[in-house]
Amino acid sequence: MLRRWILSGVLASIAGTSMAQEDCGQTYVLKKGDTLLSVAQEYYQDRGKWSVIYYANEEALGGNLVDLPEGVTLDVPCIDGQKPIVAAMQAEEQPVVKDEEPVAKTEPVQTLQADPTPLLQDNADIKLLTGSNYAPFTQQDWLGGGMFTELVNASFESAPSPLPFSVTWENDWSKHLFPLLDEKKFDMGFPWIRPNCDADPKNERCVNFHFSEPVFEVLELLFAKADSKLGFYDDSDIHGASICRPTGYFIHDLEENGRLWLTNNLIDLVRADSPADCFKMLTDGKVDFVSANEFLGPSTIAEMGKTGAFKAMERALSTSSLHVVISKNHWRGTTNLYRFNAGLEKLKKTPRYSQIVDRHWKVFRDSLK
Amino acid sequence: MKNNAEVKDFGIYVVNNWSSHLDPLLTDAVMDLAYPWYKPDCKAMPDNWRCENLYFSEPMFEILVLLFTSKDRPIAFNSDKDMEGKTLCRPKGYFTHDLEGNGRLWLTKGLVKLVQPITMADCFEMLEEGKIDAVAINEFTGRTALKDLNLEGKVDIVQSRPLSIEGLHVVVGKSHPQAEEMLNLINAGLSGLKDSGDYQKIIDSHMTRIWESF
Structure with missing residues (x-):
């Protein structure tokens, strides 16, 4: 094997x-x-x-x-x-x-192995910036530095006339966009969620950065008690339900695509301090659902020792996409963006993309045990 | 140049007749250096005039050459093959090496027809009239023309794939007596500018204005 x-x-x-x-x-x-x-x-x-x-x-x-x-x-x-x-x-x-x-x-x-990284070197043409504490996406001591890091490596390798790159780990994420990437101390950063720039063109991320094509889509799921009879097959199924999502997490998906769940009071959004607090409220019957992404949900449940106590609805609530960013003022802003996008597009057409994702799902599942 | 102790003084001459710049102004060493110029694929086309007669500095800036198409008549550009049989427009005086390099030889083999009117506006007019399939021009010149001509609602920019990535260089005539010294001078100056952070300041001030204007 x-x-x-x-x-x-x-x-x-x-x-x-x-x-x-x-x-x-x-x-x-x-x-x-x-x-x-x-x-x-x-x-x-x-x-x-x-x-x-x-x-x-x-x-x-x-x-x-x-x-x-x-x-x-x-x-x-x-x-x-x-x-x-x-x-x-x-x-x-x-x-x-x-x-x-x-x-x-x-x-x-x-026995799982990360892909080799022939283009990774110190002080290269393209300096990439990422950080830890974002498993399974980016984590320095994770297999290959995480799923996203491996997908970025593979995309650059698949780019037309590939350039060498370096990866720097800075665990203080608040420094990444401003000032490090904005001031071009590094060329490109990952992974970042793209705001809805059409609806919010003045958003500082939209004004200052180009976003790559989505590298990975993360599903936001609804979790209910394992014995719950509630279903989520279309939006109207949860009108009147109470949903817990921790404070500080985005809520734009509850309003978009004509939902207007909050504006029209169609759901009761409950904010708790942490994902674990949300799951406690679910256990106590204080809310009908917890909203968490496909990684955060299972890892919170595992940390609480409650594996098997909850189930995820098969229809996703929403998705958010993770991207690579580059400053609009970078001298190679659009050209490096293209190099990356072209490589990513090629990668997605090959089995290597799913091999990387699959490998990290296995490591992620194992980390829950 | 200012960053370089060896340079005592220099002058910049603006000559709007671009076709005279390389030949004779540089080849006769009337001028020492010229900018900005694109570099052809000299490995594939060593007998290209620019490759034979000029030295190129390190790239000062890098841009994409993109296709601008009519919203009514979108064209797919997923591989080079998609361009075969298409008619492209690019004003006279602009380079065409990107249509020949990287093994394309689109013009030599007659795979792509290139129309070269005098101005950018002519190209976009021909696009509206359906006489051409796409305007092929660098992203900044193209976007500026779209805005000036008020065509933003009628024209799509093919973002999925550029025609090419082009560096902008300073050039010196190979026949210039101090050609290599001049080239070293400009490359050393650029490198010093990047180290000091001044390079980024210059790019920042221009790019901020440019992206805001779009």
């Missing part, structure tokens, strides 16, 4: 990550009510692999992550050459598979 992992990592980097996948995988026609999580659960028996499906079908889905267009045919690609299997077929072929256990036998995470 160890050999296979190392080998696939090396192959991916040497072959420019263009392994043929055309004859591998399946197709699936979207039905009403399908979500990325439900399709991932059905074909990979693993909701965490939703992004593999999303990025294989980004164009067909027209950028929709929450409500998927009915009737669209999705490609469900192979992961590491492993054919996706629907639960029913899997039951015939492999009757011993237990529920929730991925079909592909999971390697112990200790």
